[in-house]
Amino acid sequence: MKNEKIGIIGSGLIGRAWSMLFASAGYQVMLYDILPEQTTTALEEVEKELHALHAKGALRGTLGPVEQFKCISVTIDIRELVNNAIYLQECIPERIEMKRALYTQLAEIVGPQTIMASSTSTYMPSLFSEQMPKNRENVVVAHPLNPPYYIPLVEIVPAPWTKPEAVTRTRQLMLEIGQKPVTLSRQIEGFATNRIQYAILNEVWRLVADGVVSVADVDRVVTEGLGLRYALLGPLETAHLNADGVADYFQRFGGEVYAVSQTYGPTPKMEPGETLTKIAAECEEMVSREQLKVRREQRDQFLRELVALKKQLE
Numbered sequence: 001m002k003n004e005k006i007g008i009i010g011s012g013l014i015g016r017a018w019s020m021l022f023a024s025a026g027y028q029v030m031l032y033d034i035l036p037e038q039t040t041t042a043l044e045e046v047e048k049e050l051h052a053l054h055a056k057g058a059l060r061g062t063l064g065p066v067e068q069f070k071c072i073s074v075t076i077d078i079r080e081l082v083n084n085a086i087y088l089q090e091c092i093p094e095r096i097e098m099k100r101a102l103y104t105q106l107a108e109i110v111g112p113q114t115i116m117a118s119s120t121s122t123y124m125p126s127l128f129s130e131q132m133p134k135n136r137e138n139v140v141v142a143h144p145l146n147p148p149y150y151i152p153l154v155e156i157v158p159a160p161w162t163k164p165e166a167v168t169r170t171r172q173l174m175l176e177i178g179q180k181p182v183t184l185s186r187q188i189e190g191f192a193t194n195r196i197q198y199a200i201l202n203e204v205w206r207l208v209a210d211g212v213v214s215v216a217d218v219d220r221v222v223t224e225g226l227g228l229r230y231a232l233l234g235p236l237e238t239a240h241l242n243a244d245g246v247a248d249y250f251q252r253f254g255g256e257v258y259a260v261s262q263t264y265g266p267t268p269k270m271e272p273g274e275t276l277t278k279i280a281a282e283c284e285e286m287v288s289r290e291q292l293k294v295r296r297e298q299r300d301q302f303l304r305e306l307v308a309l310k311k312q313l314e
């Protein structure tokens, strides 16, 4: 166990996952929420989850579930939370006015050594740290993917004023708790993950809207095709292996990539209408709303096994 303290702000889905991740490495984790009942529920859920993970052989770290749970405490006093914390992971709802108010408050009560990392999926860090009267150089985004306990990627994104040590320290911490960080050199809308994810969503939407493929088939293109490779090789290494090296790939196929890309057309607006009705109906045929919980459990089990397989290969 370590003596260093990590503060988690917001004890919803993502806050609980971060608590377990930091506890798995033996950090002293304090979980804070504005709603006292949320902290109570979070603690109960986390304890149950740690034992369930242990029973499945999926508990991370070397400590047992009882020791890991002992690392986690809760508070409803933000000053108690930030006191002596080396790092704060913010996980409050994705509402910009809430984030701005919180970071303005943190600026006044957090010491100059504490890193403040946001889990935000969509806001560039300048959007909620610019107005801070001090300590904004310690703000960074550390964006996880859901479910963070099984998907190791964390995108680290600095604001223009973030000091380099805040980025390197966050990266180090992520590695220590077994996550796989990527660092962006500067902030950009959508970071890297959502820029790529949205490019895929745009094309999937267009193919369904134009009646080229069904919803089930367009998803199958990924689950039975591209996605199988992508769990091991990224798009660039895939290209590297599909030719005599990546330079050869782009010399041979670059023109084709460009020509097809010219036919994509305008970015679709994903609004209610005929296409969305069709997508929703076909998705619900694949997995009904009542089955979503079971399907999420299958997803988590699949991810656990995939990550274990990747580890073996490494």
Ligand SMILES: NC(=O)c1ccc[n+]([C@@H]2O[C@H](COP(=O)([O-])OP(=O)(O)OC[C@H]3O[C@@H](n4cnc5c(N)ncnc54)[C@H](O)[C@@H]3O)[C@@H](O)[C@H]2O)c1
Binding pocket: 009, 010, 011, 012, 013, 014, 015, 032, 033, 034, 035, 038, 090, 091, 092, 093, 094, 098, 102, 119, 120, 121, 122, 143, 144, 145, 146
């Ligand atoms: N859910 C996902 O799949 C996902 C994935 C990656 C990143 N994120 C990001 O993580 C963050 C949290 O998402 P979530 O799904 O856990 O949200 P959530 O709604 O499940 O939990 C938010 C928690 O924050 C608490 N809260 C609200 N205001 C607060 C405040 N001022 N101080 C302290 N606690 C406060 C709420 O009571 C609630 O318990 C968001 O920024 C989201 O974009 C979410």
